[in-house]
Amino acid sequence: MTATPASTAPAPARPDTERAGLEAALRETVQRQLHPHLRHIAHYHLGWADAEGRPTGTRGGKLLRPTLALLSARAAGGTVADGLPAAVAIELVHNFSLLHDDIMDGDTTRRGRPTAWTVFGVPHTILAGDAMAAAATSALLDAPLPGARPAATRLTTATQRMISGQSADVAFERRDDVTLPECVRMAGDKTGALLGCACSLGAALVGAAPARVERLAAFGEHIGLAFQLVDDLLGIWGDPDRTGKQVGADLRVRKKSLPVVAALNAPGSDELRALYLRSAPLTEPEVRRVADLVERAGGRDWARTEADRRITAARECLDGAGIADAPREEFLELARFVVGRRF
């Protein structure tokens, strides 16, 4: 499952009018671009409608990535309206990946509801994902702004990296020799690339200088990695009340998460390897033993240190992007929301 912040609250700090404008733009693009059958699936998946197509009356998802995209447009001197095509595009790509990931992973629930493929079948859900990906590119290319072409290039490059990361993740499940650099790279591709794109796409669209765009992208990519590390730590030692996950949840499914891979590659990991890489399920005492072995092998410390390092690096990138204090503070607030701790 693609990682997202554990909180289901909307992204903070933005006025309701901005969120309303974002949802309206997203709906308009889906309406204009998608075939009615696929639109129905998109409405369901985005939380706007139930399986029969009736409006749910509830708000959609967190809209974290599009909020970052709008902020990056404003940070580069553009208006909210200028940034909307970037915001729509990034949210469509994110949701295209969720639709396909749920099929690939065989996941049956998302955001507390049955996943789209379980409701509409695999064929139409593959197509709905394909249609959202194409609509994302169109949204950018149709924008009447000189940065549309470089922005579309950034989005497509980030999409390709996200797909590469997902491919590596699927392949890791069957491998016993995943190295830590490989695993970091996978997380950077799968989670970091799209978050980096979200933080820079609006700026690229309004024609910001390439150096500023790159700094914003690097900021978002470091935040994405820090988020993944924190999420992986919570997946082993987290508070179930806060995360909605059982303690040890990731260990029970033998996820090759970052702290685990760090530990598997540390000296003296023979007992851990023997337990974690065998095919028989782990008993509950074994799950606790694995958590202990990962910690003893330094996996927990490594992940905490690496998360801190990424957060420091993100701050440095943001400071180097040369943006005004107000949008800088908003980026930091969103980063705190993503990483889930003081930033």
Added chain:
Amino acid sequence: MTATPASTAPAPARPDTERAGLEAALRETVQRQLHPHLRHIAHYHLGWADAEGRPTGTRGGKLLRPTLALLSARAAGGTVADGLPAAVAIELVHNFSLLHDDIMDGDTTRRGRPTAWTVFGVPHTILAGDAMAAAATSALLDAPLPGARPAATRLTTATQRMISGQSADVAFERRDDVTLPECVRMAGDKTGALLGCACSLGAALVGAAPARVERLAAFGEHIGLAFQLVDDLLGIWGDPDRTGKQVGADLRVRKKSLPVVAALNAPGSDELRALYLRSAPLTEPEVRRVADLVERAGGRDWARTEADRRITAARECLDGAGIADAPREEFLELARFVVGRRF
């Protein structure tokens, strides 16, 4: 299954050097853009490698669409090199759709070999399709030509129509009330849009006047429809030696092909509707009876007449595109190859 000309020969009339350049450009893009796991699937699907990744030593597919894209660049005054990004992009989109269609349709063979999803599994094959779609957009956007942005817009729009057509096709399987205009629109979206794009994408990329680009697109779209009509006729009354299909093949699987839908919507189709729309399999005498009823209801004549009408319209569009005699003749030769009869 997405329709392609019955012949497996390469598209005619182009020198070997052009085909070699096309394959080299396609390989280079796949190599540069795709994750190694997904590259492996692409190489297999494109016929370059076997399931273990060993080179097959055989040539890939017909390369019809990229040949048309290169021709459209030359017809608009560009070089073959100018047209290559368009050729690569259109072939990648075509093959992305084949990879996903084979999963959706549950097809187990393509071009005489097991389909990719049966060899590499559904998850990686979904991803390989996604990666090829993203690589197609990148190939165009990276082209150092002023027409890159409008060309990418054309490709994305055609891709969205292709997806819409596939969605309609899947939905038709469960409907008894498909109208002829709906069916024509589905075929135009599913088959016509990408062929129209192939015939115009190179011209758009080299900056041809929009009116010329539109004429070339309309030419290709009419050819696509004519091809689909001819293919549907062969699927009912075709010569198995020529088409590789059994006579009545499309009827046995109750395909809602164009001649059948024309007949189902004609007056006095009660017997046909009763046979064709029931759930029990058709016996061989019933298959022959259905073919007879489709013909009596005018389905065969309608499809022949409509194919002729499309061919005439295609010629008119080509004549109106104002291109030189040599590329015009090449377009006509390729059209003859696609439609499989005198043009």
